[in-house]
Amino acid sequence: MMEIIINIALLFILPFLFLGLINRVKSIWAGRRGPSIIQPFRDFMRLMKKGEVISTTASFVFRIAPSVNFAAVIAAGLIVPMAGGKSIISFEADFILFAYLLAAGKFLTVAGAMDTGSAFEGMGASREVTFSALVEPAFFVIIASLSLISGGLSFDKIFSVAHNASVAYLVLPLGVIALFIMLLTEGCRVPVDDPNTHLELTMIHEVMVLDNSGPDMGFIVYAAAMKMVVIGSIIANLIIPEGLPLWASAGLFIAVEAALAVIIGTIESVMARLRMTHVPQFLLFMTAISVVIVSTVVLFISGGIK
Amino acid sequence: MIETLLFLPIALAILVLIVRNKALNIIVTTVYAAVFMGITVMLYLKPASFTPYFRIDDLNILFLLVLAAVYFGVAIFNIDFLRKNEAPAKSQALFTANLLVFIASMTGVILSTHLALLWVFVEATTLSSSYLIFFSRSEASLEATWKYLFICSIGIAIAFVGIIFLSMGLTNSDSLFFDDLYKGAKEINPFWLKIAFPFMLAGFGTKVGFAPMHAWLPDAHSESPSPVSALLSGTLLNAALLGIMRVNKIMTLAGMKWYAENLLLVIGFTSIFISAVYIISIKNYKRMLAYSSIENMGIIAICLGVGGAGLFAAMLHLAAHSLTKAAFFLTSGNILHRFKSKHINSVRGLLKTDPLTGWLWMLCFAGIVGIPPFPIFLSEFLVAKTMIDIGMIAQLVLFLLLLTINMAGIGKAVLRMSFGEGDTNMASHRTGILSYLPQMAFIALLLAMGVTLPPFVQTLFQKAAALL
């Protein structure tokens, strides 16, 4: 029971802190003091109080998109184990639902963007869909490899057994690298996308939400941050060893998420966004790593690695 | 004896580099060639060994004799070449030093009794000959050198992979001495042997100039100075071929003769096919000679692949090709000196402007395509007969067809260059007698060999073939 409460709390609180920490790290790199870590929360509350303007060409799809996306991300977050290695909802093959919840949220965001009838937003939507399509297979390959070595079919089984497999030291670091690339893509961070950019030609995610305002905008920002936390929690589960007491596990979990935020902030400060034509290569690199992972696992199962 | 062959040239190279005197360069090259010749003959009369790593046996004495003969001829030719050359003393000293090291490393390849050592020396030949190819310092020679270095270094790397595979297959011993490999050939894991052989064939084959790894050969042969071309074609290719022959023997002893023979046949036919394709429409006579080298190496591979009496033919062909091709390249050097062009179309009336060169050119042509009584006729005839004996009729037809195309290609060019009205102004450009002597000696030697084939020469070839 305790675990569930902690997990739900983490799921809802961490996104603000995650975003705040990234911004803080970026401002420190830039030599500024920077906003408070809870500034995103204040922004969110501010947006909640505002009214919104809706384009006359937009239909109901545009209106429901942000809320559905938000709901889908929350549902996905409930499936993924957070602190303590237990998910709130768990059943066999839940990772497939996880991937498609994220995809459903994305689908509605894309549909909403196209619904406005703006050419720019359509362009961003097309890019978003292309990049997601490149990431998804790699994600499945990685999770499938993990489930192959652990024999489990749900997230918490996969993670709890995979740590004990003798090949874990090979697969888990690679998985962390690959999932981190996924995190950057899904979270629309540098080097895939630049959340600060306002040039239509280079935007992916930001351009899709140009027409949203008020509470809808708040939901979008919140959902994006939560998505990062959720994917970050998969990474955290790959790193955090099994069988720790709850407080240690939760502490480590927060530490890993914080480390991810710091790394993302650092990357955003020291690197430039990739040229649009180079982004797919970056994503394919994740596919390449996933091929390595699955090869290693197959080799391991056949007895090649001792 | 052997130690002299290995260390003396190195010492001389250092001496030449320190002194940097044009006259000394010529003297050292020539004198060492004579010494080399003398020692080789003594080794022929009384085989010797130096440490377990170097030894004279019936096979490599033939290679050593060919090397000695070609190098001696080239050294004589080199006197005129270096004297006329306008490069500064430093470049000439470097050239001479590299030449000596090149000879030493080829000697090492020929004499070594250890697979890895042989590989090391093959690498040394690549390194030492690259400067020789670059000697004229033109843009074209730079390109040829870079290609030569790069392609051969990849070939050498591939050969090394083959050696690693072979060592993986060794079960009882770790030794890579050829004797131990031969003795334990049956115990080598056949799987690894089967993988290792193609790698070594491709690796050393790059150095031999087998198609399709031949890309460096026409460039390097055509852009290097003529004495160097003669050495490359007449001796370097042989030395690398020796590596393949040694490895081939392991295959034979391990009971995988058919496997090695088929690979050799394939690579041999590819080589003469490629050479036929290019030679028929060739425009540059030095490149023509280079392609002819590829063809002849292909013929030797086919001889090895046919087996039986083909092995004798291979030995005969190898020796005859070296001498003929060396003479051919040296003569092409004379033509280049006179006409200042490598284009077939800009050379006319050789027989009128310079009858000696013209006749040598024609004789070399007769020698290389195997017009009797030149020994190449014998070897080609012998291998054709062997092919009939073992029933390779289709292959024989293809073989003869490709040989004819090659012959037509070379013949067309040589005849066009030899006949016709020459530019009489060129007659004033006489070269010294030293630029003709080696070729004449080679041709005389070949004719003597082809007409009589004295018993002691025959035993030399037979004994060498028996070791294959």
Place this chain on the structure above:
Amino acid sequence: MIQFIIILFGLTMLFVAVTTRIESYIKAIAAQGVILFLLVLFDYGTTNLANLIFLSFETLAVKAIAIPLFLVYIIRKNGIYREVEPTVTNYSSLAITTAIFAAGFYIAYWSVGVVSNIRPFYFGISISTIVTGLFIIISRKKIITHVMGYMMLENGIFLLALSIAREMPFIVAIGVLLDIFIAVYLLGLFINKVQDSYSDTHIDALAKLKD
């Protein structure tokens, strides 16, 4: 842990396939040198101290430090443009390299039990590295990237030599001789002859000799 290091070795090749900067190639080469050094130090298990010292010196000082530094120097000196300029698109490059890499794993997978005398993991990765090295050589335009591709090929051969399960120090040590070629190439580029004659340092410039 050794296996992880070897996988990292393979990943450097994937990195090379996808990156577009020459500097990244140099980093990959240096990383490979360090990895080989670690392998020699911790997993080679030689009984011969001199051999161990020689090999660890060679891998660390030459492969991981001297050659990369020299490469950087040459690139600066010759003003070589930082883009790699491949002849194939980066997509196909990465796809092919990944396929080669997966094939390397397949070879390792297959060699378990079928062949004795080798360490499967070393074997598979080294074969895929050699093939990738060849691929890099044929699919890149710059002369300097050819040299780098050869360097990677050679590192793969070094790994292959380490994959013999029994100790054959002779083979490993002799493979080091291939580094001489690298030195000669680099010196050639350094002495600048190639640079002077072919100012664009493209392999296309080396296509004048033909029939």
